[in-house]
Amino acid sequence: MARQLDYHTLREIFRRFHAAEPEPKGELEHVNAYTLVVAVALSAQATDAGVNKATRALFQVADTPERMLELGEEGLTEHIKTIGLYRQKAKNVIKLSRILVEQYGGEVPNSRAALQSLPGVGRKTANVVLNMWWHHPAQAVDTHIFRVGNRSGIAPGKDVDAVERAIEDNVPVDFQQHAHHWLILHGRYHCKARKPLCGTCLIRDLCQFEDKTL
Template sequence: MSRQLSYHEQVEVFARLRAANPQPKGELEHLNAFTLLVAVALSAQATDASVNKATRDLFPIADTPQKMLAIGEEGLIPYIRTIGLYRNKAKNVIRLSELLVERHGGEVPSSRAALEALPGVGRKTANVVLNMWWGFPSQPVDTHVFRVSNRTGVAMGADVVAVERGLENHVPVEYQQLSHHWLILHGRYTCVARKPKCPTCLIRDLCTFEEKTPE
């Protein structure tokens, strides 16, 4: 069982993560706010690599809601067929494009409530767009962030909303803008699900996870 890190431990954790990667970036490829929104919506239960592979041909010809609507649902499906749940996602992308045109003049809104009102856009997707495009220090919680936050003691919580609140409450403010990038990358490449790479982890001595992978 992990314990919640103290404020000074939090500072040290994120200072080390920042020193190792000063400007972390999301791995989903996008051209603008609309393509970021679509990419994140498509990434639900799919890898960033699979989404990037599908959207490299799609986004150059459909980088606005209007252009996406011109392609239509049946025209969109061939581009995203390799992504899980592609039929439902195609419906959502076309419908959210319609609503962006109808309600927001074709622009992506900067309100969480407005974003979450769009089909296929949940709290995590809204938080990613708010953070990466609008520069708001929101805390998107995916499976990597959830696992790393609980394991290390950065933010403890039984569900994603509790972890999101924990990150808002415990991560020092100077690190909040980029904290989810550091946590995602740490979870993707070091603090992996089945056999975390504890021997090479740069925050091993601060992490409160008791079942560390031995040397």
Template structure:
């Protein structure tokens, strides 16, 4: 991700409230587009989604989760079975190995349960900070911010959460977005970035926060 040359000040509190109030009105209960049935399948789905589309992951995991929705069932399926199930996803061989490895750790060290701490989640193979934050937010209701390319772009374009890298944007969301919007903040931002504030040609004509956004290169 390209880092901005100069880091502007984040938008003032009142403007943050106005922006997130509109995003909340447009989508009161935003949800991840990855399909899952429990915290374990969420961990697997998010780990598989690196460098892959949510639609592609959902297609692959539909059959996988039907037969292996717990760490022990995933181990019983085995590496060959997991590899076959996820072969349509990029980097599938390494991802399959990670799924088996993290399943084994969950069985041996956590009694088959997904831990609800970032450090414990990040100790699992194939689970980075972004993946851990998705799980903390979606599965456990914690106000964790999973910053991807969409949120990085949107945070800087709108000045909701400016930052030179994903860690700075994550901290900027935590520091500047009003507390009552923290739980859903990353979902509102990722969906807005994915479908409206797109990289090459943002769809400003459809944007509910157009008049509040300081981005100078607006499209019609």
């Protein structure tokens, strides 16, 4: 595990990320807060591209919890059967839709605790929704962020919670809003697990990763 980078180095890293992509966006397609919750819940152990392929048709017929309940578990399953763990995910989506209708008037709550109380919604999913929909500086740590944080020294930690805290504690506040998107995209397209593209990396000279590729 790399040591935690100092404030000035972190500031330069995120200045470069910002210069390259001032407004990074999540890649899961959605039309409202509800479809964002569903998309993120479906994305566990699946690719964003695979989820988007399944939800384009789904969200045309079920873009609210009420309409999802009308579609039903069997109808939902038909739409998402190309996604891993689709049966359990279908059960969770129907359950969370029912809770949203019965307890929240069909609206998605904007507190982490309330979001995490929904079936199939963990801390990472809640943080994605808080960040992308309500623009809270919440940090959703996935495998890409965990890898980049530990390789580079941007946010080292033994588990996802420690990496999340390291981002919140050390990344300059004016970069917190987009921090997790920059790190996800960097991990997905540059700092890859098996063959990182260190030769064209924006932060190669600041990164502590010892096994840099040419």
